[in-house]
Amino acid sequence: MSKLLRKPNNQEIAQGVTLIHDVTSENSSLEYVGFKIIDLAPGATYTEELGKQECCIVAVTGRVNVSDREVTYENIGTRETVFEKQPTDSVYVSNDRVFEVEAVSGARVALCYSPSEKQLPTRLISASENGVEQRGTGNNKRMVHNILPDSDPSANSLLVVEVFTESGNWSSYPPHKHDQDNLPEESFLEETYYHEMNPSQGFVFQRVYTDDRSLDETMTVENGNVVIVPVGYHPVGVPEGYTSYYLNVMAGPKRIWKFHNDPDHEWILKR
Ligand SMILES: O=C(O)C[C@@H](O)[C@H](O)C(=O)CO
Numbered sequence: 001m002s003k004l005l006r007k008p009n010n011q012e013i014a015q016g017v018t019l020i021h022d023v024t025s026e027n028s029s030l031e032y033v034g035f036k037i038i039d040l041a042p043g044a045t046y047t048e049e050l051g052k053q054e055c056c057i058v059a060v061t062g063r064v065n066v067s068d069r070e071v072t073y074e075n076i077g078t079r080e081t082v083f084e085k086q087p088t089d090s091v092y093v094s095n096d097r098v099f100e101v102e103a104v105s106g107a108r109v110a111l112c113y114s115p116s117e118k119q120l121p122t123r124l125i126s127a128s129e130n131g132v133e134q135r136g137t138g139n140n141k142r143m144v145h146n147i148l149p150d151s152d153p154s155a156n157s158l159l160v161v162e163v164f165t166e167s168g169n170w171s172s173y174p175p176h177k178h179d180q181d182n183l184p185e186e187s188f189l190e191e192t193y194y195h196e197m198n199p200s201q202g203f204v205f206q207r208v209y210t211d212d213r214s215l216d217e218t219m220t221v222e223n224g225n226v227v228i229v230p231v232g233y234h235p236v237g238v239p240e241g242y243t244s245y246y247l248n249v250m251a252g253p254k255r256i257w258k259f260h261n262d263p264d265h266e267w268i269l270k271r
Helices: 266-270
Strands: 011-014 017-023 034-040 045-049 053-061 064-067 072-076 090-093 098-103 107-115 123-125 131-135 142-148 159-165 179-182 186-188 190-198 203-209 216-222 226-229 243-251
Touching (some): 017 226, 034 190, 053 064, 053 098, 090 142, 098 107, 203 226
Antiparallel strands (some): 011 017, 045 098, 053 090, 064 072, 064 098, 090 123, 131 142, 179 186, 190 226, 190 243
16 A cells, blocks of 8 residues: 555544544654544543644534633534535644543544644634635536635644545646745645545545656545645546545645646646
């Protein structure tokens, strides 16, 4: 299996708390992005001391209370399944704080991390604040929920976005990359993809490749898998009959999403 592809882990780490994914700088090649998925049974609580990391807590499904021990946001989260296709609530918590997530109902929560030094206020990013964008034309149409875009100064490094791609369509396409710290042309941002499919037996294909093909991996990605994009172009193709959802976390030395399209395929945008 590719080193870039992670299958669900399902490790019970406390009563009612299951760690599904845990991508860290220790177990991956990523320096700027960390990512966890946890499942919580109703009433279960997950607590974490952040240290020198900031965190965006996304209520992927179900309802939760989130607290940084000073402020508590109650009953956040908006959907039973991501395929309701409505935005959800998230909470930004800065470095050197402790956070607690308590499940009101059964819940799946994404924890998106990046190294951070400067404390910022804890903030509820409510579903209604998500910028909803329809991108692309033809079989390149997809819908984006901007949870934490670079236009929102709430975070030091993190960028978080959800993408829905319908049956037979492509997203993160034409292929683009952001692996050079060379602004204003391109920014360096690592990225993770947390994927779901509807119906759940579906799969998508994701290719991660560089210009010189020193990295060139095409992965069959199934429901609940994570793909790690340390560098390179990273398009996603969705087979007929299935809808794709993914949650992207990006971070790098500068909090700007400035991508570079693969010149071989950029013509697709100009048709
Ligand atoms: O527009 C899309 O298809 C989504 C991508 O931009 C995705 O969020 C990404 O690749 C970010 O670099």
